[in-house]
Amino acid sequence: MSRKIVAIGGGKNGRLCSDGTYDPYETGPMDQEIIRLTGKEQPHFLFIGHSVPLEGQDFYFNTMRNIYEKMYGCECRDIKSSELNNLDEVQKKVEWSDIIYEGGGNTLDMIKLWKETGFDKILRTAWENGKVMCGVSAGANCWFKECSSDSLQIKYGPDQPLIAMDCLGFVDGLFVPHCDAPGRYESVKELLKTRDTFSLSMSNCTALEIIDDEYRLITSDSSAYGIESYGLKTYWSDGEYIEEQIQVTKEFRNLSDLLSKLAIKKVSK
Numbered sequence: 001m002s003r004k005i006v007a008i009g010g011g012k013n014g015r016l017c018s019d020g021t022y023d024p025y026e027t028g029p030m031d032q033e034i035i036r037l038t039g040k041e042q043p044h045f046l047f048i049g050h051s052v053p054l055e056g057q058d059f060y061f062n063t064m065r066n067i068y069e070k071m072y073g074c075e076c077r078d079i080k081s082s083e084l085n086n087l088d089e090v091q092k093k094v095e096w097s098d099i100i101y102e103g104g105g106n107t108l109d110m111i112k113l114w115k116e117t118g119f120d121k122i123l124r125t126a127w128e129n130g131k132v133m134c135g136v137s138a139g140a141n142c143w144f145k146e147c148s149s150d151s152l153q154i155k156y157g158p159d160q161p162l163i164a165m166d167c168l169g170f171v172d173g174l175f176v177p178h179c180d181a182p183g184r185y186e187s188v189k190e191l192l193k194t195r196d197t198f199s200l201s202m203s204n205c206t207a208l209e210i211i212d213d214e215y216r217l218i219t220s221d222s223s224a225y226g227i228e229s230y231g232l233k234t235y236w237s238d239g240e241y242i243e244e245q246i247q248v249t250k251e252f253r254n255l256s257d258l259l260s261k262l263a264i265k266k267v268s269k
Helices: 028-038 054-071 081-085 087-096 107-117 119-128 151-156 184-193
Strands: 004-008 044-047 075-078 099-102 132-136 144-149 163-166 171-176 199-202 206-211 214-219 231-237 240-246
Touching (some): 004 028, 028 099, 028 132, 028 214, 044 054, 081 087, 107 119, 144 184, 199 206
Parallel strands (some): 099 132, 144 171
Antiparallel strands (some): 004 206, 144 163, 199 231, 206 214
């Protein structure tokens, strides 16, 4: 079974806003690729919105069902965080699924919940069994060894710092979503000074797709953010901060090259 991850750095999903308008739908190419990876025309989509509080999980699931069911014809189910006290039933839903998708929100509390309940082990087995593991922001962070997270800002307010934290460890490196957001680049540069690792940073409207030992980027229109979608790998080496542009290509590339500390192209900031 191929091991598949689609980690989306950010992008709007067409949700209903409080003023009655709808956000734009920016993650279409990523959602279409997630479905393609299942090899099925109408795959089973399982949403696990555990990065948001329980009271917000129905709303988030309905937003994703509008995409995966109404637009793409998938059969959709979800697992609420309150269901994780019954792992036998959770396991049945996971085995039913072809796609497992986590949304954006509080990575810190989400990972803590998964490890306390044992759901992290079920997710690893699902990945090893060929399910498409995917999501945006917190739902991208979780698959990596570490991530840069704004969880403290979500919990306590915008004056809190970004933090580095341990995640599930399916893939090496420190994942950074929304790397084009103000302050994110500088924060990651400082975080990496104290950690012997590298960052894989995805802007809004960019996703890192990993299949076994290969990878590529998926992008969508990011003009609303005033950028061209991009990915960076960054790390410290002998006192110098190294930045590598991750090329956007249709072809897959060798994952071991991405996960090694080897400068291929420096980018000026």
